[in-house]
Amino acid sequence: MLLKKKILIGLTRKELESFAHEQSEPAFRGRQLYSWLYQKRATSFDEMSDLPATWRLKLKDVATIGTLGLARPANASRDGSRKFLFDLEDGLRVESVYLPDSPGETVCISSQVGCALGCHFCATAKMGLFRHLTASEIVLQVLEVEKHCSTRLTNIVFMGMGEPLHNYDQVLAALRLLTDENGIGLAARRITVSTVGLVPAIERWMKDSPPAKLAISCMRQRTPAAPS
Ligand code: SF4
Incomplete structure (x- = not known):
């Protein structure tokens, strides 16, 4: 075997x-x-x-080393942005979007495959939650986008698929890797984690002080199971 x-x-x-x-x-x-x-x-x-x-x-x-395959070519649109659809090891897929000059070299990444919340306007909500991403899969989105776009990213936003605070531990582990000055070395002030407002997880966030900014957007959603 x-x-x-x-x-x-x-x-x-x-x-x-x-x-x-x-x-x-x-x-x-x-x-x-x-x-x-x-x-x-x-x-x-x-x-x-x-x-x-x-x-x-x-x-x-x-x-x-670890890699994410491209499910389809990520061609640039007129504004230079590129939408990546990555294959995961188990056959599921996640999206990341490269946004040049917005400001800096920015990538919007996913934290889950699907989402357990039910924001009424959101296409991902209709999928339901398949699973949380691992810290490896979160960091790999950043490294793969850098590789394909021949750039060094300066800004990260967690506004792709999933509610980042519902995948708290893996997102926190990824943030620590992304901001380690002896490693990837991104500035914490240039990373934004966007949440719809999971109160117990926000309380944890306040205690842990993760290396990123937290943006709270209030909108209508279902209440998911407790963060794991
Ligand atoms: S939390 Fe984000 S990904 Fe999840 S349903 Fe709401 S808008 Fe969509």
Whole structure:
């Protein structure tokens, strides 16, 4: 039976140090891996020139950097924006939208496949909720859009599919990866998480002070199950 490869994007620096340790490598190799994945945006192990060649070969057998396939070409519209439809591993799909000069290099990303809330004007509401996205899938939307648009993004808005605060833990983990100055390094003040107003999750947010701005838009919706 083939072993499932470990997806590295989505792992924290500590988790990559542990991963290196499991591979009989010293912890600092995990930190080098972290820098290649997030700071240098490497898309292959071959690029990681300061890792031992023997470990790079081994990594190809046990791990994968992580990627999202394009379900269809993301052609630019007249204003330069590009809508991406990404394939997830289980066959589900999510949307992200690249918005140049709006201001800066902005991407609008999704936090769930579908949504449990029922905002009356929203097409996603009609789908219902399929599942939460993982921190890996959230961060990968950013890295894939950068790759396809040959840019470094400066702004992120969580206004795609899903209610971000209904997927609190994975969104928070993604925010920490996106804003780590030793990693992807986006400024927290340039990330906006938009919620329709889940009060228990907002209370948690106030206590945790996640590295992002919270925008609350009040509109009519169903009450979803408690955030998980
Ligand atoms: S929370 Fe957002 S994605 Fe969910 S139904 Fe409302 S507008 Fe749509």
